[in-house]
Amino acid sequence: MTSTLRSKRFDLLAQRDINKETFVEPWAQAGLIVADSPADPQPSLTLRAGAVIEMDGCPQAEFDAIDRFIASHALDLTLAEEAMALPSAQYARMLADINVPRAAIARLIAGCTPAKVCDILRGMNVLEMMMALAKMRVRRQPANQAHVTNWREHPALLAADAAEAARRGFAEVETTVRVARFAPFNALAILVGTQSGRGGVLTQCSVEEALGLRLAMKGLTSYAETLSVYGSEQSFVDGDDSPWSKAFLASAYASRGVKIRFTSGTGSEALMGAAEGKSMLYLEARCLLVVKGAGSQGVQNGSISCIALPEALPGGVRAVLAENLLAAMLGLEVAAGNDALASHSSIRKTAKLMLQFIPGADFIFSGYSAIPKRDNLFGGGNFDAEDFDDYNVLQRDMQIDGGVRPISEDEALRCRHKAARALQAVYQELGLPPISDAEVEAATSAHSSDDMPERDILPDLEAADKFMASERDFVAVIRALQQADFPDVAANILEMGRQRIAADYLQPAAIFDADFSVRSAINDANDYAGPGSGYRLEGERWREICAIPQAQAPEGFIEPHRAPPLSRLAALGPAAKGSGREVVLALGPAFGRSLGFTIGGLGHEDVLKAILSGIAAEGLAARIARVYHSADCAAIGYVAARLSGSGIGIGLQSRGTAVIHQRDLAPLNNLELFPQSPSLTLENYRHIGVNAARYARGRATVPVAVTIDNGARLRLIVKTALLHRHETEAIEPDTPPQELRFDWEPA
Amino acid sequence: MTSAAESAYPLRESADLHAHSGAPLGDITAAALAAGQISGDDLRVHADTLRQQAAIADANGYPQLAQNLRRAAELTDVPDDELLRVYEMLRPQRASYDELLRLADYLERQYGAARNAAFIRDAASAYRARKLLRR
Structure with a gap:
């Protein structure tokens, strides 16, 4: 093959979204390997006098800070011996087996080392892992988290978007900052916004650790998530923390009544050049044991902002599911990633999502970008506000609770307006730089920052600094809302x-319900044990997911096609077999009676005129009959052919589907069939008349050229089914075909 | 799960909850807040409540979370700025071994934070072994 020859197909494939991605071959020494690096240790654990003296091939004297923390804080040494002795393959089978309860596995996993849990996952494919995630997930009911940010850092827009996210059902809303000094006001905006949309939505602002704690102390946030941990000591220290400092931070938050979860995820160590030749999954297992040892109730993982790195490698998406599962096995709440831009390809990003969406996670996204990608300050958002309708349909398609509900435009506008006004009032009462009515109105209808007026950020930043330095906290915010007459917020x-x-x-x-009822591992523990158990999407919640605003009542599909009976069309009596050179046109039972328009919107009278004109143009006579005993196009055409003196007939259904039939063909055979009724034009119908006449005269006939529209069935299949049902309802089984008179002459 | 822990949760529905300030939860109302009678301390968790939550976590098979909540209970009386200072000292290469031990002693003496003190001593020993102390 010469090198100059190019395949047009390969040219086209090169332009596809999937080929904007980067793919790389594994390189274990650099940590570019998702699982099973040659440098990953084999599982082992040796205890002496109730202490770990060796773990995963490493003697205690050589423990790094992470090994040390895991050995002394994460492992349940009372059952470690039993846990480590059970073969990994047996754990894998237990995980995939609906007959083994969650608790039985969780108890033993508590005694497993990082290398052991990796060894368990090694034997599982994604389907088995999904089964296991459905079972091991902590909370029975899945939920979802949203990202709400905008590049303008406009407070009114943040509040409006947070309110809409709350109405759409997100249980948590996370914001962050472009400029760190904005942190208190961004946190304030989503606090007021979410609580205007739905009470009980938890909020956080992702910032530097100490600043994050101060926001929580002021009551501006109710949870924190970005307590990042890493799987190698070097990367941990580069992240300016140790397992002990992170654990202390967790206790500090809890001491103020604030929820936390840690953050980890495959790929971060390789990205920081500190993977030590270990696989991403092994390093993640170390992270997760640190998370557990620190006493965090949960973790955000699933590669998070590093997702493109495992996705560049073979098995990357499987490894990301494996890390989600691993966290769930350890009894940690999982906010499962799907947050950063993972692919240019809609096919690929959706396929990846299914691995968390189908089994369900405590939070399927961490989070879903409830704003357009270009406003997302977290790195894009794999699904964003422009995918809301797609996501709602996925829930409805699979009868899966993805943690989101469809809302109407009116509901969105109302909650956005209320949130923006509530924040405007808080700014006014607290003496912050005013939010104008114009900004409120813009935020109400905005899709993105682009729709917002310019705002002078210098006074905002100064006010934010003063607010952080003051004693003011959320008590002042609540009072401001009371005084401004927002008692419910x-x-x-x-x-x-x-x-x-x-x-x-x-x-x-x-998480909290709309009525502030808490749902957690304590009172909503996952009890999945196979079909008929665990969380089932049913009742009110299922009806809510079904009721997407786009869903129409079935009657609406028929209505535009109804018309009074054609006055020019009169019944003459039973149709008889004719003689001579004629073409018989047979109509469906509802044609020109209860229905007046084809599926393509052509008037039945106009269609009749077009066909009759075509027959007349070839100099032949036409007769019209109505078939009562069948609504089937072939059957109608076959009747026409048998009545016709020439043996050529045309069958025509109410929805416009037509056939040219011949007497001596089998009933389901034909000369020409026109199933693409939505695409048929009056000129096509005239041509059908011409061709039928030419067949009758024995002339050479060029088949009617019809536009092929493969999308028509997709668009119109509901209407097709309902129109056909209408025609079948008009069937009178015992009435023979009737001859009709059409009071019209071709010119 | 023990039936006692099961029946206790959620604690929000129990009658005798108090804020960190000592105010009964029932007194923390919108009217009281509107009248200027509520401060930030009235919306903070009490150590006893965290210990109750720790017992619930333990009873449900979350022992590490329970330990965290017990450490947290000890920290409820530690002022915000001091908490931030302790966290800062525990970050890598911020403190010497002796400084960490003194910090542990201080928390234990000042706030009765024995669990946190033990935890910080454990950190000090790990930091010494792994060169994570201030250079």
């Missing part, structure tokens, strides 16, 4: 404060 934020006192939402996988 004030009550919701006050209740968030009261929930801090109860601290119920510090238990694993906790």
Whole structure:
């Protein structure tokens, strides 16, 4: 093959979205390997006098900080011996087996080392892992988290988008900053926004650790998520923390009644040049044991912002599911990633999502970009506001609770307006730089930052600095809302404060219902044990997911096609077999009676005129009959052919489907069939008349050229089914074909 | 799960919850807040509540979370700025071994934070072994 020859197909494939991705071959020494690096240790554990003296091939004297932390804080040494002795393949089978309860596995996993848990996952394919995730997930009911940011950092837009995210059903909303000094106001905007949309939505602002804690202390956030941990000591220290400092931070948050989860994820160590030749999954297993040892109730993992790195490697998407599962096996709430831009290809990003969407996760996304990608300050968002309708349809298609609900445009506008006005009032009451009515209106209808007016950020930044330095906290915000007559929003934020006192939402996988009922591992523990058990999408929640605003009532599909009976069309009596050179046109039972238009919107009278004109143009006579006993196009055409003196007939259904038939053909055979009724034009119908006449005269006939539209069936199949049903309802089985008179002469 | 822990959760529904300030949860109302009678301390968790949550976590098979909540209970009386200072000292290469031990002693003496003190001593020993102390 000469090198100059190019395949047009390969040219086209090169332009496809999938080929904008980067793919790389594994390189274990650099950590570019998702699982099973040659440098990954074999599982082992040796205890002496109740302490670990060797773990995964490493003697205690050589433990790094992570080994040390895991050995002393994460492992349950009372059952480690039993746990390590059970063969990995047996664990894998137990995980995939609906007959083995979650608790039985979780108990033993508590005694497993990082290399052991990797060894268990080694034997599992993605389907088995999905089964296992459905079972091992902490909370029974899955939920979802949203990202709400905008590049303008416009407070009114943040509030409006947070309110819409709350209405759309997200249980948590996360924001972040472009400019760190904005942190208190961004946190404030999504707090007021979410609580205007739906009480009980948890909020966070992802910033530097100490600043994040201060926001929580002020009551501006109710959870924190970006307590990042790493699987190698070097990367941990580069992240300016140790397992002990992170664990202390977790306790500090809890001491103020604030929920936390840690963050880890495959690929971060390789990205930081500190993978030590280990596989991403092994390093993640170390992370997760640190998370557990630190006493975090949960973790955000699934590669997170590094997702493109495992996806560049073979088995990357499987490894990401494996890390989600691993966290669930350890009893950690999992916010399962799907957050950063993972692919240019819609096919690939959706396929990847299915691995978490189908089994369900405590949070399927961490989070879903409830704003357009270009406003997402977290790195894009793999699914965004422009995918809302797609996502709602996926839930409806599979009867899966993806943690989101469809809302109407009106509901969105109302909650956005309320949130923006509530924040405007808070700014006014607290003496912050005013939010104008024009900004409120813009935020109400905006899709993105581009729709917002310019805002002078210098006064905002100064006010934010003053706010952080002051003693002011969310009590001042609640009072401001009370004074500005937003009692319900004030009550919701006050209740968030009261929930801090109860601290119920510090238990694993906790979220709040609309009525502030907590749901967590304690009172909504996952009890999946196969068909008929666990969380089932049914009842009110299923009806809510079914009721996408795009779904229409079936009657609406028929309505535009109804018309009074054609006055020019009159019944003459039973149709008889004719003689001579004629063409018989047979109509379906509803044609020109209860229906007046084809599926393509052509009037039945016009279609009749077109066909009759075509027959007349060839100099032949035409007769019209109506078939009562069948609505089937072939049957109608066959009747026409048998009545016709020439043996050539045309069958025509109400929806416009037509056939040219011949007497001596089998009933289901034909001369020409026109199933693409939505595409048929009056000129086509005239041509059908011409051709039928030419067949009758024995002349050479060029088949009617019809536009092929493969999308027509997709668009119109519901209407097709309902129109056909209407025609079948008009069937009178015992009435023989009737001859009709059409009061019209071709010119 | 023990039936006691099961019946206790959620604690929000129990009658005798108090805020960190000592105010009963029932007194923390919108009207009281509107009247200026509620401060930030009235919307903070009490150590006893965290210990109750720790017992619930333990009873449900989450022992590490329970330990965390017990450490947290000890920290409820530690002021915000001090908490931030302790966290800063625990970050890598911020403190010497002796400084960490003194920090542990201080928390234990000042706030009765024995669990946190033990945890910080464990960190100090790990940091010494792994060169994570201030250079």
